Amino acid sequence: MVSEWFEKKLSWDVIKLSEMRQNKLTGEWIIYAVNRKKRPYDFSKKMEPKKSSPHDCPFCKGNEDKTTDALYEDRGNGEWSVRVFPNMFPAVDENGKVEEASSFYKTAGARGRHEVLVDTPNHTQTIDTFTEGHLEKIFTALQKRFSSFYEEEYIHYIQIFKNGGPEAGMSLSHSHWQIVGLPIVPNRILTQEDAEKEYAQKNHGCLFCDMIKYEEEQQKRVVTENERFIAFTPFASRFSYELWIAPKRHISTFIELEEEDIKALSHMFHKIIKGVSKIREGICYNICFIDAQKGREGDYYHWHIEIMPRVGGFAGLEFSTETYINSILPEEAADFYREHCEE
Numbered sequence: 001m002v003s004e005w006f007e008k009k010l011s012w013d014v015i016k017l018s019e020m021r022q023n024k025l026t027g028e029w030i031i032y033a034v035n036r037k038k039r040p041y042d043f044s045k046k047m048e049p050k051k052s053s054p055h056d057c058p059f060c061k062g063n064e065d066k067t068t069d070a071l072y073e074d075r076g077n078g079e080w081s082v083r084v085f086p087n088m089f090p091a092v093d094e095n096g097k098v099e100e101a102s103s104f105y106k107t108a109g110a111r112g113r114h115e116v117l118v119d120t121p122n123h124t125q126t127i128d129t130f131t132e133g134h135l136e137k138i139f140t141a142l143q144k145r146f147s148s149f150y151e152e153e154y155i156h157y158i159q160i161f162k163n164g165g166p167e168a169g170m171s172l173s174h175s176h177w178q179i180v181g182l183p184i185v186p187n188r189i190l191t192q193e194d195a196e197k198e199y200a201q202k203n204h205g206c207l208f209c210d211m212i213k214y215e216e217e218q219q220k221r222v223v224t225e226n227e228r229f230i231a232f233t234p235f236a237s238r239f240s241y242e243l244w245i246a247p248k249r250h251i252s253t254f255i256e257l258e259e260e261d262i263k264a265l266s267h268m269f270h271k272i273i274k275g276v277s278k279i280r281e282g283i284c285y286n287i288c289f290i291d292a293q294k295g296r297e298g299d300y301y302h303w304h305i306e307i308m309p310r311v312g313g314f315a316g317l318e319f320s321t322e323t324y325i326n327s328i329l330p331e332e333a334a335d336f337y338r339e340h341c342e343e
Contacts, residue, residue, distance in 0.1 A: 020184070022106040029184050031110050033091040054123040058088075059174035061121035071115065072144065074137055081134065082141045083118045090114035091180060111154050113181040115145060120175050127164065127175055128277040135266040138177070142289075143262070145179050146254050150294065155181035157189060157293050160254070165284025167310045185293040193293065193301055200300040206250055208302030221330050223337040224271060228264035231272050233330035233337070240311040240328035241279055243272065243337065246304035252292045253303055269305075275341035276309060284310040 019032045058066035061078060072084040092112030119127065119138045130138075142160055149158045162177045163170040199207035215222050215232045223231040223243065231245045245268060247261060257265070276285055286308045292301035311328070318324050 020108040020110045022108075024105065026187070028187050029108070031091050033089075033110065057123055057172070057174050059116075059118045059172060059176060060123050067116075071148075072141055074141065081121060082137050083121075084115055084141060084145055087114040087116050087178065092182060108183065111183050113149055113152065113155065113179075115179045117141060117145065117177040117179065118174065119177060123174055125175060126277070127162070128273045130270070132266045132270045135269055136262055139257075139262045139266060139269075142177065142179065143254060143257060149179065149181040150255060152181060154183055155294065157182045157185045158254075158291060159186075160289040160291075162287040164287070165282065165310070167284035167313075168286045170284070189290070189293055192290075193296065196300045196302070197298060200298065206300060206302055208246065208304070209250055212246060212248060221334045223275070223334050224268060224341060226264050226268055228261055229268045231268055231337075233333040235330060237326060237330045237333070238324040239308040240326055241276070241309045241333045241336065242330070243276070243307045243333070244304050245269065245272065245307070246302065250299070251303045252296070252299055252301045254289055254291055256303070271341045272307070272337070275337045276307060278340040279309055279311065279336070286310070 020029050021032065022029050054060040054062070057063060061080070064070065064078070064083075068086040068088055070080075070083055070085045072082070073080040074082045091114050092110040094111065094113055117138070120130070120134075127135075146158055146160065149155055159180045159182065160177065161180075164175075196207045199205075199210075203210070212230055212232075215230070216225070221233045221235065223233065225231065225248075228249065229245055229247055231243060234242060234244050245265070247257070247265075249261075251257060251261075277283060286306075288306045288308070290304050290306055292303065314324075
């Protein structure tokens with residue numbers, strides 16, 4: 001019986017490499033990427049780092065043959081500082097079907113793209129030690145890849161994110177980002193867009209722009225700002241020390257950032273990420289670029305970045321109701337960041 005189970009399981013692994021199923025009660029889409037079980041991990045089940053070195057790390061300089069072929073490198077002859085390639089264990093598959101019929105449940109082939117951006121050839125370097133100039137290279141490369149995803153008709157939403165540390169979902173300890181192009185628009189994005197669209201129709205303005213104006217007036221949650229960007233702790237933050245970075249100019253998508261915007265963003269991010277790293281030693285966090293869906297109607301959505309430190313964890317209330325318990329007031333978090341973010 002056991003051998004039959006393993007044979008059946010193996011056939012599922014081969015056939016269903018990438019599939020999506022929709023929860024009929026909530027409308028949420030779940031991605032089943034069975035092949036990702038085969039990913040290498042630099043962390044044990046207790047989230048403790050394993051011994052890893054540049055010799056066996058696929059993201060280190062000199063080990064380029066351990067990844068898929070590069071789609072982008074900022075320099076040639078193996079002297080790159082930023083390198084992009086298709087994820088060897090993708091959550092979505094370029095060759096998948098867009099949608100499949102089902103008698104009762106709604107399913108879809110998880111057709112999309114999944115790439116990795118390695119942001120340093122140094123095995124142990126972390127993003128809080130990067131220079132402003134190097135951060136500018138990273139954001140420029142991310143924008144180029146984002147634009148490439150945007151050209152694909154079957155992709156409807158593009159998510160850029162960085163998992164920092166094992167508690168944030170990081171598998172390999174070498175610093176990197178991920179870019180995922182999805183064939184659907186996530187529920188959270190649809191909810192945000194509906195709220196912004198409703199606000200725009202009633203108030204003839206952008207909800208996020210007005211939020212920025214209010215935060216600037218109150219100065220309770222603003223951490224730092226420059227001519228083009230503002231960083232603040234959101235009024236109803238889900239995570240302790242959650243922080244958002246937003247352009248002051250109304251921008252709906254990452255593509256719309258200009259060269260000077262990226263420079264200003266790099267300057268601000270350089271300060272902010274140092275503050276995040278000082279929450280506690282070895283702090284884990286997620287960095288997510290929150291973009292508008294492709295093909296949206298109207299120009300009411302406001303692009304921004306959300307940084308979510310992983311202090312504590314979710315439990316029954318959060319998982320069952322999406323009602324979050326946060327032990328740190330955003331005003332308290334803003335005070336901490338203002339004290340610890342460096343010029």
